Amino acid sequence: MLRRHLAAAALAVLALAGFNRPAPAQPAPAAPPAAPVEIQFWHGLPQPLGGLLEKIVSDFNASQRQYRVVPSFRGSYPETMVGAVAAFRANAAPHIVQMYEVGTGTMLAAGRAIRPVHELLAATGVNIDFNDYLAPVRGYYQAADGRQMSMPFNSSTAIMFYNKDMFSRAGLDPNSPPKTWQEVEAAARKLKEAGISCPMTTSWPAWIQVEQVLAMHNQPLATQANGFRGMNAEMRLAGPLMVRHMQNLVEWQRQGLFRYGGRDAAADGLFPSGECAMAFASSGLRARVVREARFQWGAAMLPYYSDVQGAPRNSIIGGASFWAMNKGAAANATRTEAEWRGVAEFFRYIASPEVDAKWHQDTGYVPVRRASYELSRRQGYYTQNPGSDVAIEQLIRGGAATDNSRGIRLGGYVEIRTIIQEEMEKAFQAGQSAQQAMEAANTRANAVLRTFERQNSRPQ
Amino acid sequence: MDRKVYFKGRALPFLLLLPQLAVTAVFFLWPAAQAVWQSTLQQDAFGLSTSFVGLENFAEVVADPNWRGAAWNTAVFATSVAVLALGVALFLAVQADKAIRGQRFYRTMLIWPYAVAPAIAAVLWLFLFHPNIGLIGRALNAAGVMWNYQLNGNQAMLLVVIASAWKEVSYNFIFFLAGLQSIPKSVLEAAAIDGARPLRRFWTVVFPLLSPTSFFLLVVNLVYAFFDTFGVIHALTKGGPGKATETLIYKVYVDGVDNLNLGSSAAQSVILMLLVIILTVIQFRFVERQVHY
Structure with a gap:
């Protein structure tokens, strides 16, 4: 009987305990020089989308030997978000986390928890041409002054x-x-x-x-x-x-x-x-x-x-973007230069029109870049699949996005x-x-x- | 009955208690203490800016009409679940207590639902009552009953009550059956000789003798309805439509996990914790002391 009550009492507090539970420890950074740098990547896409995403990750891993991105499915978007938040509080946040668009306001307000993409790219010298991105896509994940805060990826409308x-x-x-x-x-x-x-x-x-x-x-x-x-x-x-x-x-x-x-x-x-x-x-x-x-x-x-x-x-977008995260608030929870580089290189890889166009055609998400849209057109995708360009045409309709059509940046959204x-x-x-x-x-x-x-x- | 076993020395009993104490401390006391601490803080999701606000969170929670709504929902929900689960279980137990053929099979089948996980139970009921894909849901709509629990709050409440009660009937059934079987046959026979009809025998002899079991089960069922029904609600209605099926425990989850409002969520769970403590005290005072099994 007593146990039953305790169990009930525990249930009442478990919702909270979950936040403070330390996440599994990250692999120690002290790896031999030959081993690739591991980049933890949490995502919230169930099958079959998750599998397609993980295929992109393994293609990236096969394309070079310095970095190894380790994808990990963390449940639905809200669950992934809560998981990342809890991991950060336990100083064990992943390098990259996929966050749905409505979580953007919360992430932006997170301050030290995230590393803005523009800052990451500048520090690592990796160049991604965000001007080629569809305005409603990039705009959703930009600061008011146009700095890119997170990496657009799977976007729909x-x-x-x-x-x-x-x-x-x-x-x-x-x-x-x-x-x-x-x-x-x-x-x-x-x-x-x-x-x-x-x-x-x-x-x-x-x-x-x-x-x-x-x-x-x-x-x-x-x-x-x-x-x-x-x-x-x-x-x-x-x-x-x-x-x-x-x-x-x-x-x-x-x-x-x-x-x-x-x-x-x-x-x-x-x-x-x-x-x-x-x-x-x-x-x-x-x-x-x-x-x-x-x-x-x-x-x-x-x-x-x-x-x-x-x-x-x-119209505005839905979907998710990738955020580069700091490991935690503690002084010793830092990332190495090589880890940040790996994150930036991975971002460069997923930004390539070939990867983006394939993702778009495989999944039904819109291409996030004009170059991938053009590429898909050249590949004959829209003639073979009539109506599959409706979403993109609707997203780029009416020229540059206005204050009202750029997206939503509200905390607690x-x-x-x-x-x-x-x-x-x-x-x-x-x-x-x-x-x-x-x-x-x-x-x-x-x-x-x-x-x-x-x-x-x-x-x- | 005073045959007690005494340990020599103190080391061994403490050592034997240690694992259980450790589990209690790590999984119950520590998180509970953290919840209490968190309930006095205002904090952003990432824990980067924190300030102590004392009892402000509690004041906000209690003043929040949505919380009061959830409290009312919980009262309605818990009462309905307890009454339904106890009533059905008692009826089934009385029937199973009679000498019938296939008694064992019948009893086993009745105990089965208890082993079903709440989320799975919810999905089973969903497949029955979903207005578009559910067997019964479609039949109801075809028969002209406007059945759509996604929009009708009362129907949604009815559905989560049925699904939750169904799971608890088995547990109650076992206890009622055991209770019935421990009633001395001689008492019943004496009543029968005195000319009491079966129904009268039930209300004047059986039911009073079952009262300790009933009271125990009532408390257990209330605790179940308060705290263990999260899975059913989450899978069936997510607290909707509107806030029609949002109970206190579900609101703790929504505010903490979905809305990342940790202070408020912690305050709510501390309130729930007090509630469990009160229920436990009642349990000990009235059941374990005053009633003899």
């Missing part, structure tokens, strides 16, 4: 998938997908009339129906250029466009035109299974659709409101996304109006920003 068979059945032209939300609504009505129970759905409700909508209409998600200019940013979730869009979604849900399929990627399966006619999802869903869909389908850009001035602009999804769910349950939902989300998200600001602005 959101697009629309639609079921051509269902379009034909509903008397819609399968080769001209709706471009605006007005057209989407009209198409959804026709689909419903044709007896299709789920005319449209969305994955990643916060990312696609809030962040992307605001960016593509050139409207702020938060002040201070979505947080790029400072931690004192305030949310702008309850603006007229956002409330209007949320009202539409709630109304469409009520009329059976839209189906809420759950948080994050939970709705991903609804499109390839043939359940929903239109799905807004990550461009990375493409691989699964190719594999599973038993019908004709097409890909198109995300819709926009044609009566909003300045729309449509580029993981939590804010959850808050947005929670309030949306309450609106879909008819527990509150769209206006109330967005205002509640705004208030709660601001509280998160203030907490984060307080935690990170004390004297270090």
